[in-house]
Amino acid sequence: MTESRAPGLRAQSVYRALRRAIIEQALKPGMKLPEDTIGEQLGVSRTLVREAFGRLAIEGLVELKPNKGASVAYPTLEEARDVFDVRRGLERQVAESLAGRLTAAQAAELEEHVRLEERAHGQDGPESIRLAGEFHIKLAEMTGNALLLRYVQEVSSRCSLILAIYGRPHSSDCAVSEHRQLIEALRSGDGARAASLMDHHLQAVVTRALLTPRGERDIRDLLAPYALSEGLNPS
């Protein structure tokens, strides 16, 4: 009696565990993911691990090369742009769909959330990042459109991964004030304005996080830590 739960639930647990581990960067981008090691660690067989891998691969969080196994995805800058573009489109739709249809309770919930964000601001903990992400998820939930929610969740995950790779140390990715404005626009029922705000907000995230040219900017910066770890002295 290890802990036999409902069927199909352990599979999902594995999926969720890996997903979180990737997003929180316990598993770093590019890292190799051997099936049996992970299965062993999580107390399940390779079967379930593979199942989780399949799902994560579809969501773009792991890469799955034939006969070579799985590794944490390492999106290229091009893929990153694609993801952000789609995300903007998706969340624009969220905003349009929500404008003027927000119940009082929902608006209150959002404002409470923003308050939490505000408090967590300053501390650069993962808390701040998580909250910022959850704000967008909450909005998607409120549309009542399950598919839209799923897509937003997916692109959000991928964005986390992307920012982990290409983002600045901690740019506190979402500005709280922008969230506030957005709520206000949604309340007032101005769909076009809400959509536009959302669009610019996400665009701002990209520029703040510096998804711009950078990238293979300077090889020295990429190599410096390795040099140090080897006791070498970069000129």
Added chain:
Amino acid sequence: MTESRAPGLRAQSVYRALRRAIIEQALKPGMKLPEDTIGEQLGVSRTLVREAFGRLAIEGLVELKPNKGASVAYPTLEEARDVFDVRRGLERQVAESLAGRLTAAQAAELEEHVRLEERAHGQDGPESIRLAGEFHIKLAEMTGNALLLRYVQEVSSRCSLILAIYGRPHSSDCAVSEHRQLIEALRSGDGARAASLMDHHLQAVVTRALLTPRGERDIRDLLAPYALSEGLNPS
């Protein structure tokens, strides 16, 4: 030597086979899908079938109930609306992204495609439906955004399934003329107009296919074929 192909390829074959079978309604909505029957039929083990099921479940083509197995999805009208809503948003984005950026070759390809559609019009064969769907896929491809393409493919599949359930006999789902107008708008670079055309085009598909109230409209209509097949005589 049955036909051992590259590894991982058979898994995908199973996925594709099932996907097509569902979309072409060889496997009808709601139909039960026992793992070993299908595996036997396709010459693979349950393992690969399950893998395919997982993917198809994510894409909303099969439903997967714990301990009860898989069946072809039978979307509710609500889910159907959600899917079409998201699709409109997604394809709006396709249109905006493509407006003014169409190369001459691409435009030519689209026009050729529309010509094919026109020819296939009239015959109500599945050919006509397939072509109409492919037009939208082609557009998504041309954006060069892999994620956007994937999402559009997914919602397209689901729309096929939905129209199979709730659609009129054969409403020849896309009007050729609307495709023509759209191409013209894309050429001229008028993004707003292209987006709007796309939006209305897809809206028109919904109304043509009668995704409106209907549904559990009249039980007699649903039962009539069964009565006939039993030699019964509906009053």
Added chain:
DNA sequence: AGAGATCGTATTGTATGCGATTATTGAAGA
């Protein structure tokens, strides 16, 4: 010593097996 071949090990891809859960059949009782 270095380049290349060869063998062993690790890891993946797929099939099969076992226990558990659910569906189905049939018989007994009302």
Added chain:
DNA sequence: TCTTCAATAATCGCATACAATACGATCTCT
């Protein structure tokens, strides 16, 4: 005849077993 319940059969969830491939180390030959 209809219901109820039990036994059996079918199916699923998951682990394990086996085959194929890729990776790495040793060994050889120049």
